[in-house]
Amino acid sequence: MSSPEQPSAPSSSVSTTSALLEREPGWWRSAVVYQIYPRSFADSNGDGIGDIPGITSKVDYLASLGVDVVWLSPVYASPQDDNGYDISDYEDIDPTFGSLADLDDLVAALHARGMKLVMDLVVNHTSDEHAWFQESRDPASPKRDWYWWRPARKGSTPGSESAEPTNWASFFSGSAWQLDEQSGEYYLHLFSRKQPDLNWENPEVRQAVYAMMNRWVERGVDGFRMDVINLISKQPTLQDAPAVPGRPFVPAFEQFANGPRLEEFLQEMNAAVGLDERHLLTVGEMPGSTIELARRVTDPANSELNMVFTFEHVGLDAAPGGSKWDLAPLRLPVLKQNLAAWQEGLAGVGWNSLYWDNHDQPRAVSRFGDDSPEHRVNSAKTLATVQHMHQGTPYVYQGEELGMTNTQFVDISAFRDIESVNYHAEATGLGLESETVLASLAARSRDNARTPVQWDDSSHAAFTQGIPWLPVNANYVYLNAAAAVADQDSTFHHFRELIALRHELPVVVEGRFALLLPDHEQIWALTRTLGDQVLLVVANCSSSPATVPAGALPDVSGARLLLSTHPGATSAELAPWESRIHLIG
Ligand code: TEU
Ligand code: CA
Numbered sequence: 001m002s003s004p005e006q007p008s009a010p011s012s013s014v015s016t017t018s019a020l021l022e023r024e025p026g027w028w029r030s031a032v033v034y035q036i037y038p039r040s041f042a043d044s045n046g047d048g049i050g051d052i053p054g055i056t057s058k059v060d061y062l063a064s065l066g067v068d069v070v071w072l073s074p075v076y077a078s079p080q081d082d083n084g085y086d087i088s089d090y091e092d093i094d095p096t097f098g099s100l101a102d103l104d105d106l107v108a109a110l111h112a113r114g115m116k117l118v119m120d121l122v123v124n125h126t127s128d129e130h131a132w133f134q135e136s137r138d139p140a141s142p143k144r145d146w147y148w149w150r151p152a153r154k155g156s157t158p159g160s161e162s163a164e165p166t167n168w169a170s171f172f173s174g175s176a177w178q179l180d181e182q183s184g185e186y187y188l189h190l191f192s193r194k195q196p197d198l199n200w201e202n203p204e205v206r207q208a209v210y211a212m213m214n215r216w217v218e219r220g221v222d223g224f225r226m227d228v229i230n231l232i233s234k235q236p237t238l239q240d241a242p243a244v245p246g247r248p249f250v251p252a253f254e255q256f257a258n259g260p261r262l263e264e265f266l267q268e269m270n271a272a273v274g275l276d277e278r279h280l281l282t283v284g285e286m287p288g289s290t291i292e293l294a295r296r297v298t299d300p301a302n303s304e305l306n307m308v309f310t311f312e313h314v315g316l317d318a319a320p321g322g323s324k325w326d327l328a329p330l331r332l333p334v335l336k337q338n339l340a341a342w343q344e345g346l347a348g349v350g351w352n353s354l355y356w357d358n359h360d361q362p363r364a365v366s367r368f369g370d371d372s373p374e375h376r377v378n379s380a381k382t383l384a385t386v387q388h389m390h391q392g393t394p395y396v397y398q399g400e401e402l403g404m405t406n407t408q409f410v411d412i413s414a415f416r417d418i419e420s421v422n423y424h425a426e427a428t429g430l431g432l433e434s435e436t437v438l439a440s441l442a443a444r445s446r447d448n449a450r451t452p453v454q455w456d457d458s459s460h461a462a463f464t465q466g467i468p469w470l471p472v473n474a475n476y477v478y479l480n481a482a483a484a485v486a487d488q489d490s491t492f493h494h495f496r497e498l499i500a501l502r503h504e505l506p507v508v509v510e511g512r513f514a515l516l517l518p519d520h521e522q523i524w525a526l527t528r529t530l531g532d533q534v535l536l537v538v539a540n541c542s543s544s545p546a547t548v549p550a551g552a553l554p555d556v557s558g559a560r561l562l563l564s565t566h567p568g569a570t571s572a573e574l575a576p577w578e579s580r581i582h583l584i585g
Helices: 016-020 052-056 059-065 100-112 131-136 203-218 262-273 291-297 332-346 376-388 418-429 434-444 481-486 491-504 506-510
Strands: 033-036 069-072 089-093 116-121 177-180 185-188 223-226 281-285 307-309 393-397 512-516 523-530 533-540 560-564 579-584
Touching (some): 052 100, 100 116, 203 262, 262 291, 332 512, 332 523, 376 533, 481 491, 491 560, 506 533
Parallel strands (some): 033 393, 116 223, 223 281
Antiparallel strands (some): 512 523, 523 533, 560 579
16 A cells, blocks of 8 residues: 555545444444464464465354454564564565465455454554665654654663663563664654654654554554553653662653553544544553543543553562562452442443453463363353453453463573563563562463464364464363364354353443442442343352352352353352352343
8 A cells, every 4th residue: 555644534425335234333342352372373384383375274163253353463464573563574474474465355354254354453563674764764854753862861871881871671572762873863662662652743754653553444443452552642851750770770660651641632533534424433541540540531421441451450460569470469359449440430421442452462272261171261261251241342372362371481492572581681680589480471471372272182182284383282182163063062162152141141341330348359240230230240250169158159159150150059158259140120
């Protein structure tokens, strides 16, 4: 696609492909989204890396699960420093994943089955190999101000220790500043050195992004998942964060997240791309967002985004004040009360996204469930039941419907993710024991979620005919899609039934949420109420039997049992990881 810098304003009548697919207002409220991490989903050409034709070959599998939308992690041109979240051309497809024609085929295949495609929008930063950045490296270039360039700290020599403009740490270890010898100045990169941050204060940057978005919508795309979108507005004067003894670079979230112009930019984007007008699905990934911010951003009256990904619940098992690597136990009351706070905080105004894992998080059943052979299936089912019966749009991460688990890493050489590799080097360099670091990585590394999808029990789980870029989890011999689809009692069919309930019952979509037994250490119980209908979910989220306290829950004697992990069980005794969904009235 050509990429003139001027935005093509949305035509008044939605044109071309995107008009072919009816998008009703608010359609995404009753939808279920399936996230595909293309590198690990299905490989069609034997190079060991998943690709778009591989995805297209699986659209009937996705349709049989019943999902409504595919969120496709980046497939754009990229040097793959951060597995595609470092984009060198927003309007071309990386040959690793295929071609624009392949993407058009995928859009057509999904639309033909009534499914939609949401693309990953990564515009807080580009790749350092993007033409924009290469032009920007010249101080005389009109694109110099498209990125954050700063001279060495006052009084210091470029390249000398602590000459970086601020003391900010990168999410991927080390400084968030990189010296560019060509100009003797530093550029900001909150992620890897190869991911320079765009300067959203510059209207030319914003217009170029909106133009690109419009062209994807005209190509038939039905929405965007917006990567770290709350980082695009930073505090305009770049200040040091409070120093931490012994650490040259420190987290500086308050300086570069949720800045003063965030909602202005989101509203400008919404108008320029017709996000509401065209009923596109928009979900903003917002690390560090609060309920208050999410309530404003997802309030339709503000014309910003439909929903956001919160990070609060996926931060509860980290030591207070520590990083994700500082593991801490998680009690069920803390988890369920956090989700309840988001339900209550957005009720009636905004809209929640609902997720347990994605390509950045460990596998749900290993983290929040019990992935032992005895409990893996029921804990995967029960985690899904609890999530899908909350109010909001559920996001199923590839393989979550199979109950895929974290993998085994023998040593640091087994890791591929830049975040993990850099953390290991930095932590051991600061004197942490390698065993401690490896234990944190085994529990939290993003590579846990990036092992190939397990399609059947043949070589490499039929993910590839070649050698997979990351080894397939050894449990594929029994944990795979073919076995799950053939077994009516599998996690796959449990997810399929949960998705069907959302499509059938308005109470699942619109029912008012209430948490019951908030302090119970094992039982997660909730209701959803719509008119005279009450949906009651009761779940034992533990690996031991649990007893429902007498009189604690609504009477279900006249209720319909819609879905259960243990059909026929009706007593107050719940087996480990047993869950039930009742419909009263
Ligand atoms: O992730 C942003 C983000 O917050 C991650 O750094 C997350 O906190 C971390 O991975 C969990 O430890 C998005 C993408 O989802 C991620 O894959 C990219 O690496 C990152 O942005 C940069 O684009
Ligand atoms: Ca391939």
